[in-house]
């Protein structure tokens with residue numbers, strides 16, 4: 038009854054909407070028997086097909102298409118062909134996407150999501166696609182006849198209602214290739230194409246960046262092999278894209294991993310389409326450390342087109358290898374603690390130099406001896422030669438000072454070398470390198486000694502040793518009783534000598550001798566002057582005052598008398614000229630008859646004695662500028678009192694001494710050892726010529742092995758003293774009084790005005806000077822004027 042009503046209703050219903058709902062109700066009550074009349078179902082179908090054909094709205098398509106699906110479910114044997122399925126599909130698509138949105142009604146935009154549902158449902162009535170397993174596999178993988186990958190199937194698409202499938206382009210959204218759980222967007226927006234002849238869809242090119250790593254290789258793919266060391270394992274495979282294109286990965290490695298975690302990795306080479314690897318276990322036993330047992334096989338494939346490299350467990354192999362010989366390498370210990378394997382490692386310490394080996398101690402001592410011996414020998418040699426080391430500084434004249442300071446430097450270097458060498462060898466052990474240094478030191482020392490020897494021993498020290506020994510001989514001669522008094526006036530304790538005549542004389546007679554000129558008498562100070570060998574020999578040959586006077590005073594006539602100690606200058610002058618210049622008191626046989634002839638005439642005459650010979654020799658050796666008259670007007674006695682706050686030239690102190698220079702003369706004080714405030718109280722004598730200048734004063738630091746260091750200098754103007762003294766004449770005529778003054782000024786070194794006094798019948802001057810060209814130092818002196826005409 039109900040069916041009849043329904044059927045009638047269906048036949049009479051005009052609106053598609055009502056028709057569709059009626060079919061739904063019909064399905065719901067499930068009591069719908071087979072339609073009795075095919076015309077009834079035919080009527081329904083034709084009505085729905087017309088609805089599809091005339092559809093202008095999405096809903097028209099929906100009701101008619103879904104209505105047909107309902108009829109297909111409920112009425113069998115009915116021809117339900119849609120006709121042009123492709124046109125219907127496109128129409129639904131076009132209606133739904135007319136402005137980019139699924140549109141149900143333009144008046145009600147809110148309904149667009151509902152419209153989308155309707156459109157999908159309608160399309161679902163047109164074609165039916167298989168569910169998600171369409172592209173679950175992608176390419177094949179062949180390995181020892183075991184297929185690990187399924188070939189991509191080609192999907193056949195059919196229409197729901199039996200018509201020819203529409204040729205559609207389908208965009209794949211996502212995960213189409215993934216059979217695993219992880220999502221992938223690698224084939225996003227790839228289009229599936231439709232082959233109308235076979236009614237199938239396909240991807241005509243495989244996406245370039247498809248992800249191999251997402252494939253499940255382990256499922257049913259694990260192989261289990263066993264082998265011994267005499268067998269080989271050949272492994273080959275080919276990677277294919279779903280459409281059979283060869284896929285060549287950039288990298289492929291096979292890893293064998295033993296139970297003890299020892300791993301071995303082999304590179305799989307690809308040539309052509311095939312990748313192949315042959316493992317010859319006989320050749321690999323050593324590399325495998327003879328470890329038998331189960332090895333896991335892993336394949337690693339990497340390529341730029343793969344998001345992640347593929348690491349796949351293929352299976353395992355049971356290896357039976359021979360026992361490890363004793364000599365074979367032990368397998369590396371695999372750390373069980375991941376921290377010790379991947380954690381921070383111990384700091385690397387660097388050793389830059391291996392400590393040197395040290396030679397035996399005896400060798401060290403031998404080298405010590407080698408180094409020290411030449412130095413000791415050198416010192417002994419110096420002593421043997423009788424070098425007066427103290428006299429080095431004073432003897433170093435201005436001309437040689439530069440040369441000697443140069444050698445002072447080299448000698449210093451030598452000394453340092455000795456010290457260094459000694460330091461090395463004094464340590465209990467020395468290295469080979471140090472031995473080399475020592476040898477160099479020895480050579481340099483020998484070189485320095487040679488230089489030193491050349492400089493000082495031959496040039497200076499030798500002459501000094503001779504000079505000092507010569508002076509000693511002169512002093513010895515002076516101690517003879519006849520030489521204890523002046524040869525001319527008998528004054529005691531003469532300090533001067535006439536080298537060519539061979540007599541010792543007092544200061545006053547010395548003045549007269551000087552006034553005669555060096556061609557008659559060459560006057561030298563026994564203590565202050567330097568004596569040449571010739572001069573010393575001449576003095577000794579003559580034998581002193583007694584033997585000289587036995588010749589020069591052989592016959593003193595009655596008219597002439599020998600002057601006494603206190604004789605006047607005139608008397609002294611007369612006598613001395615007669616005695617030596619005119620030689621009036623010689624033996625008659627030697628006497629020159631003409632009397633007052635020139636000295637050259639008598640020298641060329643009959644005089645043949647040793648005296649005259651030596652006289653002539655000495656005279657001819659004189660330098661030309663010293664020839665002729667050198668007139669002295671008096672003597673200057675300088676009492677060096679003390680020094681204050683002198684400069685430091687050695688480590689902590691200095692060894693000062695003072696040198697006075699007046700014209701060609703010099704006078705030197707004694708050396709005060711290690712004293713910056715020395716007290717000398719020492720008298721130094723200088724003869725004052727007619728054209729005197731100022732006295733130059735220099736202070737030196739005495740050095741044993743080098744040229745002495747200057748410790749300051751000053752000039753002393755002696756003109757105030759001498760002019761004052763001469764103005765007053767004989768000071769013994771006056772009482773103590775001030776007679777002059779040397780004024781302090783910016784041009785001189787005076788600390789305060791220097792007063793010239795007559796004291797106890799002597800003309801004296803106290804001088805306090807500040808040393809110049811030095812950081813510190815003052816000197817206190819006393820000058821005393823000794824005129825010749827006393």
Ligand SMILES: [Zn+2]
Pocket residue numbers: 523524525526527528542543544545546547
């Ligand atoms: Zn005298």
